[in-house]
Amino acid sequence: MSVLAYRDGILHAESVSLDAVAREVGTPFYLYSTAALEAHYSAYAGAFAGQDAGVCYALKANSNLAVVRTFARLGAGGDVVSVGEMKRALAGGIPAERIVFSGVGKTRDEMRQALEAGIHQLNVESIPELEALSEVAASLGVEAPVAFRVNPDVDAKTHAKISTGKKENKFGIDHDQAREVYRRAASLPGIKAVGIAVHIGSQMTDLAPFRAAYERVAALLHQLREDGHDIQRLDLGGGLGITYKSEAPPDLADYAAMVRSITGNLGCRITLEPGRSLVGNAGILVSRVIYVKQGLHRRFAIVDAAMNDLIRPSLYEAYHGIVPVAEPAKGAALKPYDVVGPVCESGDTFAVQRPLPPLADEDLVAFLSAGAYGAVMASTYNTRPLIPEVLVNGDRFAVIRPRPTVEEMLAAERIPDWL
Numbered sequence: 163m164s165v166l167a168y169r170d171g172i173l174h175a176e177s178v179s180l181d182a183v184a185r186e187v188g189t190p191f192y193l194y195s196t197a198a199l200e201a202h203y204s205a206y207a208g209a210f211a212g213q214d215a216g217v218c219y220a221l222k223a224n225s226n227l228a229v230v231r232t233f234a235r236l237g238a239g240g241d242v243v244s245v246g247e248m249k250r251a252l253a254g255g256i257p258a259e260r261i262v263f264s265g266v267g268k269t270r271d272e273m274r275q276a277l278e279a280g281i282h283q284l285n286v287e288s289i290p291e292l293e294a295l296s297e298v299a300a301s302l303g304v305e306a307p308v309a310f311r312v313n314p315d316v317d318a319k320t321h322a323k324i325s326t327g328k329k330e331n332k333f334g335i336d337h338d339q340a341r342e343v344y345r346r347a348a349s350l351p352g353i354k355a356v357g358i359a360v361h362i363g364s365q366m367t368d369l370a371p372f373r374a375a376y377e378r379v380a381a382l383l384h385q386l387r388e389d390g391h392d393i394q395r396l397d398l399g400g401g402l403g404i405t406y407k408s409e410a411p412p413d414l415a416d417y418a419a420m421v422r423s424i425t426g427n428l429g430c431r432i433t434l435e436p437g438r439s440l441v442g443n444a445g446i447l448v449s450r451v452i453y454v455k456q457g458l459h460r461r462f463a464i465v466d467a468a469m470n471d472l473i474r475p476s477l478y479e480a481y482h483g484i485v486p487v488a489e490p491a492k493g494a495a496l497k498p499y500d501v502v503g504p505v506c507e508s509g510d511t512f513a514v515q516r517p518l519p520p521l522a523d524e525d526l527v528a529f530l531s532a533g534a535y536g537a538v539m540a541s542t543y544n545t546r547p548l549i550p551e552v553l554v555n556g557d558r559f560a561v562i563r564p565r566p567t568v569e570e571m572l573a574a575e576r577i578p579d580w581l
C-alpha cells in the first residue's frame with residue numbers, strides 16, 4: 163500500500179490539481195483518493211477471499227460519509243464505537259447486519275438503538291455492561307448477539323497510547339475471567355454469546371503480537387466449547403500498521419495466511435476491523451505556508467494547518483511526510499525546517515528540523531498519510547473551524563464537508579439571558 167505519489171502537484175492515480183482544489187475550497191483541507199481507498203479495500207478483502215471472513219471497516223479512522231459510502235459500495239461492513247458512528251455507517255449505506263458495535267462504555271441508550279437497528283454484533287467488555295445489555299435486550303424482547311472482547315495480555319509493540327491488549331489497559335475482559343463471564347452470560351436473558359473479540363493495538367508492524375493474541379483466543383475458544391458454549395464467530399480487531407516513514411508492515415498475504423493457520427479449522431466466521439490500513443495512505447492534508455520565519459537558531463515554516471486539524475504529531479510524536487506541492491527547482495538543496503502551525507502552543511509542531519526543499523510564503527505543502535485519525539480527531543481549538551474534506555475520483559472532486567464559517571460556529575452557542 164503505497165503513499166499517494168505526486169507529480170507536479172498532481173495526485174498519482176487521480177488527475178486533479180491540488181492548486182485547483184485549494185483555489186476552490188481554501189486551505190487547509192483534507193483530500194482523499196477514491197482510487198486509493200478502493201485499492202486498499204480490495205487488497206484487504208482479496209487477501210481473505212478464500213476464508214470465511216468479512217471486513218468491517220473501523221469508522222473511527224475516518225468516518226467521512228463519502229469514505230464510508232465508498233467502502234459500503236465495495237461490500238464492507240462497519241465497526242463502530244458510538245451510536246453516532248452507527249448512524250454514519252447506516253447513512254453511508256452499510257447494512258445493519260454488517261455492523262459490529264465495539265467500545266468499552268456503551269450506554270443503555272446506545273445499546274437500545276443498536277438492537278433496534280438489528281446490528282450484527284455487540285462486543286461487550288465488562289460484566290456491568292453485560293448486565294445492562296441483558297436488561298435492555300430483555301425489555302425489547304430480543305436476543306443480543308454478543309462477542310466478549312478478551313484482553314489477552316499481549317504487548318502490541320506499538321505506541322503506549324494506542325496499545326490496548328495489556329492487562330493494565332482498560333479494554334476487554336481479563337483473559338483469566340473469560341470462562342466465568344461466558345458462564346454468566348449463559349444465565350442471563352436477552353443475551354446470546356456468539357463470539358470472541360480481540361484487539362490489542364493499532365499501527366502494528368509486526369505479525370508476532372497478532373499471532374500471540376490470536377493463539378490465546380483460539381485456545382480460549384476450545385475451552386469455551388468444552389464448557390458448552392456455541393461460539394461461531396471470532397472478531398480479530400483492527401488491521402495492519404502502515405508506512406509513515408520507513409516502517410515495513412507485513413504483507414497482507416502473510417497476515418491472511420497466519421490468520422488461516424490459527425483459525426482455519428475452527429469453523430468460525432472471522433471478522434476483521436481494519437481502519438488505518440484502508441484510509442491512512444489514501445488521504446493527505448494540504449496546507450499553505452503563511453510565513454517562513456528565519457530566526458537566529460531555527461528556520462520555521464509556519465503553515466495554516468495546526469495541531470487542532472491533525473493532532474497525531476503532538477499527541478504521539480507521530481511522523482508524517484511533508485512535501486511541497488510544486489516541483490522544487492532542479493538542484494535545490496534541502497534545508498532543515500521546523501514546520502509549525504499558528505496555534506498558541508509549542509506542541510503545535512508537525513516536524514522538527516525536517517530537511518525540505520526551500521519553502522516560500524504561499525507555497526502549498528501536503529502532509530502525507532493523513533487519511534486515518536486525522537479529520538476525525540480534529541477540534542476547533544483557538545476557534546479554528548473544522549477544515550473541509552474533499553474526495554477525488556478520477557478528474558472530479560467533491561467537497562464532502564465544507565468549512566463552516568466562524569459566524570456559524572458562534573450561532574451554535576447561546577448566551578443565557580441572565581448574563
Ligand SMILES: Cc1ncc(COP(=O)(O)O)c(C=O)c1O
Nearest residue numbers: 220361364400401435436437438
Ligand atoms: C476495537 C477496534 N477495532 C478496530 C480498530 C482499528 O484499528 P486500526 O486502525 O489499527 O486498523 C481499533 C483501533 O485501534 C479498535 O479499537
Ligand SMILES: N[C@@H](CCCC[NH3+])C(=O)O
Nearest residue numbers: 222324364365474534535
Ligand atoms: N488515534 C490513533 C489510533 C487509535 C486507534 C483507536 N483504537 C492514531 O492516530 O494513531
